[in-house]
Amino acid sequence: MRLLAAIFDSLGKSVLHAVEEMGRIILLFLSVLSWMVRPPWRLRNIFKQMEFVGVRSIFVVVLTGMFTGMVMALQGYHGFRMFSAESMVGSAVALGMTRELGPVLTSLMVTARAGSAMAAELGTMKVTEQIDALYVMAANPVQYLIVPRVIAGVIMVPFLTVISDFVGILGGYFVGVQILNINSGIFIKNITKMVELNDIYNGLIKAACFGLILSLVGCYKGFNTSGGAEGVGRATTEAVVLASITILISDYFLTALMF
């Protein structure tokens, strides 16, 4: 009986902690929104973050997108061949990439690369009192540090998703047409027939939402770091885990709403 009570106690505490944390992240989001519209607009910081989140993630996103497209073509081919519909490989790859894998994989890769770096950088600034120094110099840290990162996340993840979608389909084309000998014209025609602009748009809206999640969670975890180097390490890990889980869960609900 005591064991059961302890289990429920621990379960209840975890749920309360999760709800409390979600509330704090939402409060941070509201604070970001309110600071976003107030001058000064720190364009230099925003462009610096856009370069960090976006431009420097291109390589890893291209690699992920291309191999995902290639493996989808390979797997799809074996599946479709069972009922002689190999020509559908192209549209399967294109739909899969634009609706799901492009936005999700891109944002997971950006979370691992940039979301973790946000948590680590802000966490280090927190434990070395650099964030306090910003307050003391009458510069609001939310406006100075978090707003540029969130803007960069929301703008750049959709851009990276476009690249991921494109190279994914290109990878699928390479495997489908060059290796598995599917007719090139049919491959492309099936893509244009099946994929609608809405599929791409909705994928990009998802990507923007994921960009918001990964940057907000990364900044939140960094901003609330305590306990020296160990604390920074913990904040970084928690940021990646929490952002990845939130992206995957919200993906389901966004998909249910959109398609």
Next chain:
Amino acid sequence: MIKLVDIHKSFGKQKVLNGLNLEIEDGKTTVIIGRSGGGKSVLLKHIIGLMRPDSGQVLVDGVDMTKLNDKELNEIRKKFGMLFQEAALFDSMNVGENVAFPLREHAKIKEKEIWEIVADRLRAVGLTGVEEKMPSELSGGMRKRVGLARAIALHPQIVLFDEPTTGLDPIMAEAINQLIIETQQNFNLTCVVISHDIQSIFRIGHKIAMLYEGDIIAYGTSEEIRASDNPVIVQFLAGSIEGPIRIM
């Protein structure tokens, strides 16, 4: 003038400030002494509004800091400069950009003037030609000097020092003390220093306040504090294990 009135602050069950009262005179250096972990940093953070008390007032020139919103707090913070314990320089900026930061944020002046002030403030702390260096390339003493140059960049009225000589060798500690004295005189500053470095406190402090168990138990000039027969002060100044201050 800075006036702290009946300040209470607890973290969970731990009472850190317990009805603290203190007046800090303008144009003087007040040193707050006390044990490590005794609430000195917490007190300093209350003065500049980084922490809010559970109850009590923090009056800066008659304005209660505890009642201000973020915008009003930012306005009043322009009167302050602060040197953090580890200097808290921004790692991503070089020395020049660090010192220029408060000027870029608040002084509506041209870039050329900013760099003139940066050079002037760095000269005031005994550094020249280091603008391009990154904070990671500097020694502990140099970092604190740059931190001080940044703290006085906007010509504040009040500068707060969080353990300015901790972690420095005796010669560098003395150099920093000398710098605090000179800066206070040259810029006619109100300085609040927290420290447990006995040699330094009598060197730099016009007034000394002893923080013990969440309250100021003694306040006076160096001579008055030295002559005190309060057993807590006697034990603290002597660095003795025996006495009313218990070692945890």
